[in-house]
Amino acid sequence: xxxxxxxxxxLEESYLFAGIAQKVAAYEAAHPGARILRLGIGDxxxxxxxxxxxxxxxxxxxxxxxxxxxxxxxxxxxxxxxxAIARQYAERGVxxxxxxxxxxxxxxxxxxxxxxxxxASSAALVVEPAYPAYVDANVIAGRRIVRLESGKDDGFxxxxxxxxxxxxxxxxxxxxxxxxxxxxxxxxxxxEFANARGAIILFDAAYEAFISDADVPHSIFEVEGARTxxxxxxxxxxxxxxxxxxxxxxxxxSALERGGMRxxxxxxxxxxxxxxxxxxxxxxxxxxxxxxxxxxxxERNIEVYKGNARVIREALDAVGVWYCGGVNxxxxxxxxxxxxxxxxxxxxxxxxxxxxxxxxxxxxxxxEGFFRLSxxxxxxDTAEAMRxxxxxxx
Numbered sequence: 001x002x003x004x005x006x007x008x009x010x011l012e013e014s015y016l017f018a019g020i021a022q023k024v025a026a027y028e029a030a031h032p033g034a035r036i037l038r039l040g041i042g043d044x045x046x047x048x049x050x051x052x053x054x055x056x057x058x059x060x061x062x063x064x065x066x067x068x069x070x071x072x073x074x075x076x077x078x079x080x081x082x083x084a085i086a087r088q089y090a091e092r093g094v095x096x097x098x099x100x101x102x103x104x105x106x107x108x109x110x111x112x113x114x115x116x117x118x119x120a121s122s123a124a125l126v127v128e129p130a131y132p133a134y135v136d137a138n139v140i141a142g143r144r145i146v147r148l149e150s151g152k153d154d155g156f157x158x159x160x161x162x163x164x165x166x167x168x169x170x171x172x173x174x175x176x177x178x179x180x181x182x183x184x185x186x187x188x189x190x191x192e193f194a195n196a197r198g199a200i201i202l203f204d205a206a207y208e209a210f211i212s213d214a215d216v217p218h219s220i221f222e223v224e225g226a227r228t229x230x231x232x233x234x235x236x237x238x239x240x241x242x243x244x245x246x247x248x249x250x251x252x253x254s255a256l257e258r259g260g261m262r263x264x265x266x267x268x269x270x271x272x273x274x275x276x277x278x279x280x281x282x283x284x285x286x287x288x289x290x291x292x293x294x295x296x297x298x299e300r301n302i303e304v305y306k307g308n309a310r311v312i313r314e315a316l317d318a319v320g321v322w323y324c325g326g327v328n329x330x331x332x333x334x335x336x337x338x339x340x341x342x343x344x345x346x347x348x349x350x351x352x353x354x355x356x357x358x359x360x361x362x363x364x365x366x367x368e369g370f371f372r373l374s375x376x377x378x379x380x381d382t383a384e385a386m387r388x389x390x391x392x393x394x
Contacts, residue, residue, distance in 0.1 A: 005140065027354075039357050048285075074277060102249060120143055122167035176206070194229040331375070
């Protein structure tokens with residue numbers, strides 16, 4: 001009889017989003033017509049930039065003509081897109097060869113697929129509260145998990161623990177779910193820690209477009225020494241609204257080697273073996289994000305979300321609730337008031353204000369007593385939700 005991957009049986013059942021859906025459905029059934037405002041979503045609500053839409057149409061039209069038709073593209077990404085991404089890094093002072101940039105179908109896919117490069121004996125360090133897929137992907141691979149808790153004392157962006165015994169290190173900045181970010185000094189400490197151990201940092205930069213503070217790096221490669229210890233995984237989902245369009249990119253420096261093997265070369269072999277790449281049409285649309293016009297339009301949408309985050313922060317300030325995030329990130333991570341637990345506050349907010357957020361405990365045990373609010377809704381819904389929250393907690 002065939003042997004299955006029994007590590008799937010070790011996965012914890014994901015109660016978080018299923019539990020939210022069940023509770024909201026039950027409330028709606030009991031209160032027909034109630035206007036529920038959802039600030040728990042991690043999806044964007046604004047459409048793709050106009051420059052992207054135009055480029056997508058051009059890509060489709062090109063496929064209708066024999067002289068411009070494109071079949072298979074290079075598995076690691078079309079040169080025109082890899083070069084455009086490398087140019088954006090150069091504007092931030094990071095020199096990359098286009099061959100160090102790998103186009104993907106999104107950061108979530110890549111965060112799981114990249115584990116193919118590492119033996120199952122390597123241990124993975126996850127800073128919690130964390131995006132649940134970090135843990136789940138490593139459980140599926142049979143890898144040991146090292147959990148590093150964070151909290152109010154370190155602003156949910158901890159310094160490295162010298163005693164942590166790990167080979168892979170997940171860092172997300174700005175973070176999901178907490179919205180916390182790593183300063184340049186903290187990232188430098190993590191880079192030094194990884195280089196000293198021979199570990200590799202998997203740096204999730206999906207929310208870098210929300211950064212406005214000069215001391216918060218957009219890329220880990222802005223930190224000296226990162227080229228020998230880090231892989232950066234990025235996404236256009238929150239940068240330019242590609243959640244339903246799906247495109248991301250990964251940077252693996254040519255200097256990154258372990259055991260006499262270059263990880264960039266290994267990833268080329270992985271991609272040419274396991275994928276046929278991202279479609280020509282989607283890559284054409286993505287390239288428009290890196291044009292001056294596309295960038296302006298994407299930044300305009302991000303400013304809307306940042307305005308929503310500001311409204312959330314102002315409401316929490318008004319009622320005296322501690323929080324982090326919401327400045328360089330689309331998420332605001334608030335402490336549950338009145339000593340309530342995460343799910344208790346979820347129920348309290350739904351029942352009394354018809355507002356939905358995300359219980360922090362769903363992102364790890366140290367998220368208990370905290371709650372995530374998202375700025376990805378409409379400005380009108382966000383403003384109304386915060387008026388309700390202020391009345392409730394005043």
